[in-house]
Amino acid sequence: MRMCSIASGSSGNCIYVGSDDTHLLVDAGISKKRMEEGLKTLEISGKELGGILVTHEHLDHIQGLGVFSRKYEVPIFATEGTIEGIKSCSSLGKLPEGLLHPITIDEKFTIGDITVDPFEISHDARQPSGYRLESGGKSAAVATDLGMYTDYVVDKLKGLDAVLLEANHDIHMLEVGGYPYYLKQRIMGEKGHLSNELSGRLLCDILHDNLKHIVLGHLSKENNYARLAYETVKLEVTLGDNPYKGEDMNIQVAKKDSVSDILLF
Numbered sequence: 050m051r052m053c054s055i056a057s058g059s060s061g062n063c064i065y066v067g068s069d070d071t072h073l074l075v076d077a078g079i080s081k082k083r084m085e086e087g088l089k090t091l092e093i094s095g096k097e098l099g100g101i102l103v104t105h106e107h108l109d110h111i112q113g114l115g116v117f118s119r120k121y122e123v124p125i126f127a128t129e130g131t132i133e134g135i136k137s138c139s140s141l142g143k144l145p146e147g148l149l150h151p152i153t154i155d156e157k158f159t160i161g162d163i164t165v166d167p168f169e170i171s172h173d174a175r176q177p178s179g180y181r182l183e184s185g186g187k188s189a190a191v192a193t194d195l196g197m198y199t200d201y202v203v204d205k206l207k208g209l210d211a212v213l214l215e216a217n218h219d220i221h222m223l224e225v226g227g228y229p230y231y232l233k234q235r236i237m238g239e240k241g242h243l244s245n246e247l248s249g250r251l252l253c254d255i256l257h258d259n260l261k262h263i264v265l266g267h268l269s270k271e272n273n274y275a276r277l278a279y280e281t282v283k284l285e286v287t288l289g290d291n292p293y294k295g296e297d298m299n300i301q302v303a304k305k306d307s308v309s310d311i312l313l314f
Contacts, residue, residue: 050187052211052312055079055087057193057266058305061109064191064213064266065091068184071161074101074123075180075191076110081117090308095121099160100150102167103127104194105174106134115141118148126150126160128167130176154178168205171196173240181205187314189213193267196241198251206255210314211262213303214252216282217242218272226272242267245278249285256286256293262312266303275302 055063061079065072065087072093077084085095101123104110114135118125122145127135129151135141136149152158154176157166166181172194179192179202190206193215206212223233223244235241243251248265265278279302283295303309 050182050184050189050210050314052189052213052262052264052314053087053091054213054264054266054303054309056083056305057213057268057303059109059217059267059269060305061112062193062267063087063113066163066182066189066191068162071099071163071184072097073099073160073163073182076104077101077114077117078108078110078112080113081120084113084117087308091311095123098123099163100124100126102165102180103131103135104170104179104191105172105177106131106138107174107194108138108140111135111138111141115144118144122148124148124150126152126158126165128152128154128176128178131174131178134175166205168202170194170202171198171240173235179205181209189314195243196239198243198247203251203254206251208257209255209260211264211312212255212260213264213266214248215243215267216245216248216265216273216278217267218244218269219277219281220244220246223269223272228271236272242269245273245281246285248278249282250289252282253286253289253291256291256298261299261314263298263300264303264309264312265300268302268305270305275304278302
């Protein structure tokens with residue numbers, strides 16, 4: 050399998066996960082042009098995609114969905130609540146008939162040779178989900194927009210070979226920054242976003258010897274920066290109740306405006 054962040058941040062998200070024969074996107078929150086450019090880096094065209102998995106209906110996860118799906122007619126998979134949100138988003142325009150496929154949390158389904166396991170996440174959307182993807186004995190997951198995590202989420206993220214995990218904000222930067230009070234409370238709330246510290250603690254709960262690739266994603270433009278997220282998560286791993294040290298882990302930070310390294314596993 051392989052995974053690559055085409056874009057990840059508070060302004061737009063699009064993640065590629067695939068096998069030799071099946072190619073998927075998780076979210077389409079950037080322009081069609083940027084998605085096409087990212088796929089070109091992977092030597093894939095939009096016509097080769099087996100599906101787009103949508104985590105939830107916020108614009109930074111779906112804003113390119115309408116234009117892209119009209120051109121390539123790629124099947125779109127999402128929970129019924131997310132599909133309702135997509136349909137109510139007038140800026141997407143009309144989606145081609147038959148492209149929207151409802152899925153159910155905790156009910157696995159297959160696209161090509163990839164098994165997809167959608168899991169519930171805590172976020173202020175209609176019915177948001179994360180995704181675990183498995184093929185050929187390898188597995189990866191995309192887990193962003195988590196206001197909090199529970200043992201259930203930890204179980205869904207155990208035994209992975211690769212993970213893209215939210216590290217949205219530095220708590221101090223958010224607290225002293227210019228956001229209005231209600232927005233700060235939303236971000237830090239149980240249906241908001243994971244801080245760098247919480248991201249590191251969640252990572253501690255899912256670490257094992259075969260987790261070779263860790264990507265920190267969905268960083269806030271205003272309340273975080275890459276080096277801070279990296280160092281904070283690394284420190285949480287080092288200080289955590291586990292046998293690992295942060296400097297021993299392959300931790301990368303996804304960029305909001307450029308394609309990340311292609312991770313092979």
